[in-house]
Amino acid sequence: MxxxxxxxxxxxxxxxxxxxxxxxxxxxxxxxxxxxxxxxxxxxxxxxxxxxxxxxxxxxxxxxxxxxxxxxxxxxxxxxxxxxxxxxxxxxxxxxxxxxxxxxxxxxxxxxxxxxxxxxxxxxxxxxxxxxxxxxxRLLEAWKYIPIEVAPIAVNQVLAKLKELGSIQPYLRMAPLPHDGPMKEGPLKTDQDFFIIDAPFKTLLTRADVAAGKGDGNGKDGLWEVDQLARTINEITGVLEVGIxxxxxxxxxxxxxxxxxxxxxxxxxxxxxxxxxxxxxxx
Known part of the structure; x- marks a missing residue:
């Protein structure tokens, strides 16, 4: 810019x-x-x-x-x-x-x-x-992914479950490389020492969209309503919190x-x- x-x-x-x-x-x-x-x-x-x-x-x-x-x-x-x-x-x-x-x-x-x-x-x-x-x-119009905080030990299982839910190539967020010191890259750690998975989905439906018949919002064809997706992701074992x-x-x-x-x-x-x-x- x-x-x-x-x-x-x-x-x-x-x-x-x-x-x-x-x-x-x-x-x-x-x-x-x-x-x-x-x-x-x-x-x-x-x-x-x-x-x-x-x-x-x-x-x-x-x-x-x-x-x-x-x-x-x-x-x-x-x-x-x-x-x-x-x-x-x-x-x-x-x-x-x-x-x-x-x-x-x-x-x-x-x-x-x-x-x-x-x-x-x-x-x-x-x-x-x-x-x-x-x-x-709508959410995921310009911003392309949902951040999810996960326990390090559960990363692979959470990634697999997110793909089942329709996420388009979810990935583990990496820490930026330091400007000085050893050039070692690794997963970004949160203040809780957890990792972040960034999970792209199709643009999310609102409650009004569901009421207007634009979809059930339950994940069919990869279409989720905001609340339904947040609850579903939070239910995955290993997830601390979802960024919805x-x-x-x-x-x-x-x-x-x-x-x-x-x-x-x-x-x-x-x-x-x-x-x-x-x-x-x-x-």
């Missing part, structure tokens, strides 16, 4: 982050989830620039990089496993690799999908911040007696023309 294009994308991310914080950051927040990815840099920046009193706020990161980001901003870090039992995060901000019309997400391009999901599920509101490239009508965020959002979860949901209540997309487009939950 040209320098001008990169600058436009970064400006778009900043606009989305600023708008999301202005609309959703509670002034009296006690616990705030901070996700991974390049867009979240601008969320933290917006919190600082807004002059919000964060002296009583603890920020819960979804991984090593987001933890370092919070620390460098001079904010208080609270690792997820140190948060008192029963604590509900006031809000959680995170990015996404792709977002569909029903606010289903694909996440895990940065290999933090497990932490990202447990933080989202512990928040009253989950807010997504991204740039326009992530805004699609679907189901219900925070308010819907609380109405059912739960804490939070995988789906965001709103997603903010920075557009290349400087505007911010919002996709909100219908309820």
């Amino acid at each position: 040209s320098t001008a294009t990169v600058s436009a994308i970064e400006a778009a991310k900043k606009a989305a982050g600023t708008t999301a914080v202005a609309n959703h950051y509670p002034k009296d927040a006690k616990y705030v989830g901070i996700g991974s990815g390049s867009t979240i840099v601008y969320v933290v920046e917006a919190i600082k620039e807004a002059g919000i009193d964060t002296s009583s706020t603890k920020f819960v990161p979804t991984g090593f990089q987001s933890k370092e980001l919070v620390k460098q901003a001079g904010l208080q870090v609270a690792d997820f496993d140190t948060v008192p039992e029963g604590t509900v995060l006031d809000v959680a901000f995170d990015g996404a690799d792709e977002v569909d019309d029903e606010l289903n997400l694909i996440k895990g391009g940065g290999a933090c999908l497990f932490q990202e999901k447990i933080v989202a599920l512990q928040a009253k509101e989950f807010i997504v911040v991204a740039d326009s490239r992530k805004l699609q009508s 965020f679907s189901g219900v959002n925070g308010p819907q979860a609380r109405a059912r007696g739960l804490t939070g949901g995988q789906k965001p209540v709103a997603a903010y997309f920075g557009m290349t023309d400087g505007t911010v487009q919002t996709r909100k939950a219908s309820q």
Whole structure:
């Protein structure tokens, strides 16, 4: 990409982050989830620039990089496993690799999908911040694979099962080669010392697609509905978590007696023309 294009994308991310914080950051927040990815840099920046009193706020990161980001901003870090039992995060901000019309997400391009999901599920509101490239009508339109975190010992069995489900040449993600030191390549390891399998599938159906008769979404002819595929992959022995965020959002979860949901209540997309487009939950 040209320098001008990169600058436009970064400006778009900043606009989305600023708008999301202005609309959703509670002034009296006690616990705030901070996700991974390049867009979240601008969320933290917006919190600082807004002059919000964060002296009583603890920020819960979804991984090593987001933890370092919070620390460098001079904010208080609270690792997820140190948060008192029963604590509900006031809000959680995170990015996404792709977002569909029903606010289903694909996440895990940065290999933090497990932490990202447990933080989202512990928040009253989950807010997504991204740039326009992530805004699609269906999942797996532009982003081509689903990240899946798996136990190293189960990789071969999981790969075989994914092929049975219709995945098109799933593969184990390799770690990038170092710029210095010995040129040794191996599987990427997550913060849990698990591996990541990236599994391409055909473009996923939404619930509305199934209701409209565009397919049953149960995997016939390789066509899956978002929720059905997420549940099916999660049932494979050896899978820790799948990078599909679907189901219900925070308010819907609380109405059912739960804490939070995988789906965001709103997603903010920075557009290349400087505007911010919002996709909100219908309820």
